[in-house]
Amino acid sequence: MKRAKSEDDSKSMDRISELPQDILQRILYFLSQKDAVRTSILSKSWRYNWRTRPNLDFSDNTFFKGNPKKFLSVVDKNLQLYRDQNMGLEEFRLCICYSDNKEPASFLEKWIPLLTTMGVKKFRLSIHSEYRKCVLVELPRIVFGEESLQDLHVQGFVLKQDAIERIALSKNLKKLRLEHVYVKADTLQTIIIIYPTSLETIQISHSNIPFHKGSDFRNLSELHLSGVESSLDNLSSCGFPSLKRFTLRYCYTLVESRISIDAPNLVYFEYLGSVIPSISFATISTQCSTHLYVFPKGDRSASWLLKLRTLLESLSQFNICLDINYKFCNHFRGVCEQLIIHDNVHLALDDGCNKPIAVESLLLNCDLCRFSTLLKGLFRICRPKNFGNICFMRWGMKVTELVWHVLTKRESGDQDQFKHELWLLDLEQASLEIEDKNREGWRPITVSELANNKKLNYERTRFALKWRQTL
Numbered sequence: 222m223k224r225a226k227s228e229d230d231s232k233s234m235d236r237i238s239e240l241p242q243d244i245l246q247r248i249l250y251f252l253s254q255k256d257a258v259r260t261s262i263l264s265k266s267w268r269y270n271w272r273t274r275p276n277l278d279f280s281d282n283t284f285f286k287g288n289p290k291k292f293l294s295v296v297d298k299n300l301q302l303y304r305d306q307n308m309g310l311e312e313f314r315l316c317i318c319y320s321d322n323k324e325p326a327s328f329l330e331k332w333i334p335l336l337t338t339m340g341v342k343k344f345r346l347s348i349h350s351e352y353r354k355c356v357l358v359e360l361p362r363i364v365f366g367e368e369s370l371q372d373l374h375v376q377g378f379v380l381k382q383d384a385i386e387r388i389a390l391s392k393n394l395k396k397l398r399l400e401h402v403y404v405k406a407d408t409l410q411t412i413i414i415i416y417p418t419s420l421e422t423i424q425i426s427h428s429n430i431p432f433h434k435g436s437d438f439r440n441l442s443e444l445h446l447s448g449v450e451s452s453l454d455n456l457s458s459c460g461f462p463s464l465k466r467f468t469l470r471y472c473y474t475l476v477e478s479r480i481s482i483d484a485p486n487l488v489y490f491e492y493l494g495s496v497i498p499s500i501s502f503a504t505i506s507t508q509c510s511t512h513l514y515v516f517p518k519g520d521r522s523a524s525w526l527l528k529l530r531t532l533l534e535s536l537s538q539f540n541i542c543l544d545i546n547y548k549f550c551n552h553f554r555g556v557c558e559q560l561i562i563h564d565n566v567h568l569a570l571d572d573g574c575n576k577p578i579a580v581e582s583l584l585l586n587c588d589l590c591r592f593s594t595l596l597k598g599l600f601r602i603c604r605p606k607n608f609g610n611i612c613f614m615r616w617g618m619k620v621t622e623l624v625w626h627v628l629t630k631r632e633s634g635d636q637d638q639f640k641h642e643l644w645l646l647d648l649e650q651a652s653l654e655i656e657d658k659n660r661e662g663w664r665p666i667t668v669s670e671l672a673n674n675k676k677l678n679y680e681r682t683r684f685a686l687k688w689r690q691t692l
Contacts, residue, residue: 254278280316314345344369350377376400398424497528501535511539516546530602533578541580547587582607600644609683650687
């Protein structure tokens with residue numbers, strides 16, 4: 222027979238409630254704010270435990286969504302409770318919608334000084350405008366300068382001039398993230414932003430917030446810029462001794478810029494865009510990997526190929542992975558091939574001063590009718606160890622056969638072919654490889670074996686290339 226549960230059994234099942242208060246608070250620390258509040262229904266002893274945990278995390282997407290007044294009231298009452306009971310608060314995170322009324326601003330001006338008196342060590346603030354639209358607002362100056370602020374995320378604002386003529390960011394700020402933050406063009410040149418030396422990560426996207434000459438980024442390890450609309454020329458005058466990761470995406474102001482980055486400890490650089498940037502780096506002390514994703518959709522002269530060679534030359538000390546996507550170039554139809562051939566002739570007649578650059582891998586995505594010509598043009602300027610990573614979903618076999626035909630022309634012995642395609646003289650060996658099922662490596666395969674394999678679906682292939690040592 223089952224024995225009825227005794228009072229002692231019930232107590233033994235709730236041993237966690239008997240833990241010391243500081244341990245209970247630490248357990249609650251690792252829960253989300255919403256889950257921490259839910260623990261109040263576990264038992265009477267747990268009813269108010271969540272109010273004593275050392276961190277608060279409020280988001281208007283989680284609490285009282287669509288009712289900003291209620292949300293602001295709840296946050297205000299909780300902070301007042303902590304202050305009245307003289308409880309310490311280690312971390313405070315706030316995600317808040319900032320409309321064009323004054324209410325959120327007045328609360329921020331009240332809460333931020335309060336955090337200082339409570340000994341907050343880490344303050345994370347995420348502010349977004351209503352409906353994620355850019356609205357003309359004046360953020361309280363205290364938003365930027367609070368000493369405990371370590372993580373600041375601002376999204377969707379056009380800032381008034383009198384609010385940001387001079388912004389001194391918190392001296393303890395470690396992470397800065399700005400999205401769709403704009404300054405009116407007529408005041409852009411008068412703005413001074415003091416970036417603290419404590420910054421470790423900067424993420425700026427679709428904004429025109431400027432960098433100023435000589436800014437000190439001694440502790441910055443990550444810099445991510447996407448769709449930045451202000452000039453990046455001043456990056457050349459800034460020091461980045463600790464920078465490890467640097468990404469540039471869709472920064473079209475680079476078309477008129479020439480920048481040189483002093484980042485001796487860089488380990489990863491990524492560029493994505495249709496503009497071929499003029500960018501170089503100071504001596505790199507460590508092995509740096511570079512990924513270049515280029516889709517040249519606006520250069521009708523096809524001079525992008527020559528610009529690309531210049532870029533590869535400036536990055537020649539890096540391990541380069543080059544990905545060319547020509548799918549966007551519909552306006553090239555009918556003239557693309559002639560223009561590329563024209564550039565290839567100039568490269569073929571080069572006096573040898575501009576040698577092709579060694580790259581780790583090359584990917585080309587374009588229409589099949591232009592694939593061969595574009596591939597030959599790329600082989601004029603670079604020497605990839607691997608070409609492809611072709612997925613068998615649509616054109617896989619056709620692309621493989623086409624590339625194999627181009628690569629094996631060297632075996633024809635046609636001297637006229639070598640005259641116009643000098644890169645063939647440098648190609649010593651080409652072999653086809655397929656990725657193994659576990660995606661842990663590559664194994665050799667012939668074109669005929671590949672064509673006869675009916676089970677291919679999402680398998681990937683590539684060409685391993687061995688070049689004559691002329692680089």
